[in-house]
Amino acid sequence: MFSFLIRRLLQSLLILLGVSMITFVLLYWLPADPVRQIAGRSATAQTVQNIREQLGLDQPLVVQYWRYLGNLLQGDLGRSYLQRTEVSTLIMSRLPASLLLMAGAIFAELLIGLSMGVVAALRRGSRTDQVLMIVSFVGVSAPQFVVGLLLLYVFAVQLHWFPIGGYGTFSHLVLPALTMGILGSGWYSRMMRSSMVDVLRQDFVRTARAKGLTRRRIILRHALPNAILPVIAMIGIDVGIFMGGIVVVESVFGWPGIGQLAWQAIQRVDIPIIMGVTLVSATAIVIGNLVADVISLMVDPRIKIR
């Protein structure tokens, strides 16, 4: 177990190194010149040249990357080109909002997805089961901006139950969290259904039934805990989907998280911020996968360690 952890950790670090390299090369190729953006339209050739030298952008790619990596190892993500602030400061100020959104989204998708899955599994083959599974299909077929705009229109514009956008109170969190959660709940409900169906077929459930336990007790004490564990282990993998959706959902709802930070930086060619957010997201995804592996190992020791 321990050596497995060490090996996975090293692998994760290598992956992050690769991500940083690829992103750096991609951003280097960007046709939009960041120096022009900083200097403005009226800048003279001399000013442009000065800024370029000052930022070290006249150096060859390898030198630039090497220096970035050196700073990165000391926890320095560089400065934003346009805001003259440390990228790490900017990200740290936005991260709590994104983490809050993530917590809300996970809560929403588990609540909706797991209950849909359990109900569908218990009434397998019935009309309810069919309807629930179609609903879950619609959930995974709707892009997040569509869900977001729809929720906004119905619950904020028409019904005035929730604010149109922004950040601060619990009611601000509901719609964005729900938007992110609906996609995930589609996946969870289907996984939960099949896991529950599998467990209900097992011998120990038949034994419990033969002992004369009530249906309620069989489901709550015997079937559910066994069925839910492998599904919960998926939360770690979810981080990847979440990090993708964050850009869209935060910009639809004006949620001040790292997704919006990245989106604004992309529009302004603020490369250090784009690099920073990509690395933070990749780190989150890698940690998520690691956690998923460890949890599924603990949940089911039969899974062989590779």
Added chain:
Amino acid sequence: MSIVTTPDLANSDTASPKRQSALARLLQRRLAVFGFALILLTVLGAVFAPWLTPYSPYEQMFDGLTIEGAPMPPSSTFLLGTDLLGRDLLTRILYGARTSLIIGVAANGMALIIGTLIGVTAGYFRGWVGGMLMRMTDLMMAFPALLLAICLAAIFQPSLWIVAMVIATVNWVQTARVLYSETSSLAEREFIAAERTLGAGHMRILFKHILPHLVPTIIVWGTLGISTTVLLEATLSFLGVGVQPPVASWGNIIFENQTYFQAAPWLVFFPSLAIVVLALAFNLVGDALRDVLDPTQRGRN
């Protein structure tokens, strides 16, 4: 999760008493047929768009706006209303279907080819080549896909084909991983070893013995992948880094009109519906195909 279950090929025939073709079994599923119908409808709408509507998707009509210059709500002249520039929304949605289908097929085709090449090569040869290739897929898994796609789309000035390529670059990973595990378990089987002792070369084994076994998986992931592709294209276009106006795409119709969202909700509602319906259709068909083509799933429901 089918980690434990192994394909029981020897018994699969006795397990299904009525031996039917995959197509026949597919057609028994109402949801799959429904999905097929929706796809067919979209394809027909895209192909026959010029004959289905009297307007051009680019024509900004004088009577397409109210006297105040606002878009027109759905009426008998403009069935789904008009957009901010006075263009007929139904026409733009029909032409947008072309964009979605072209990108869906092209991007997904490319992703499928890349994924198959990488997955099969890695699974068959393994060793350091396989290791390298699979570390590459691990790397891609760690990328926030949408962020990567946005960056790529920003680098290359987006056109229809660039958007398709961008989507293909971020979307091949799933296919590669699935085909990797299938190929590596196939390569262990006796009939492959037998073939090798008979002196068959790698190419012969790959194309005559391994690839045919992978066809069902490729079909399933290809169908499900179109749905993912349609959603990704819509999202990129919605953010303004996908297909560029005036070319119509369901995502950029919403992008162009979202400022008018409160006053003219139909401008967001109808293209959204189109996206969800098409993605849903491919998901329904793909899911049914998986049940029908995967022998381990047979006789479960």
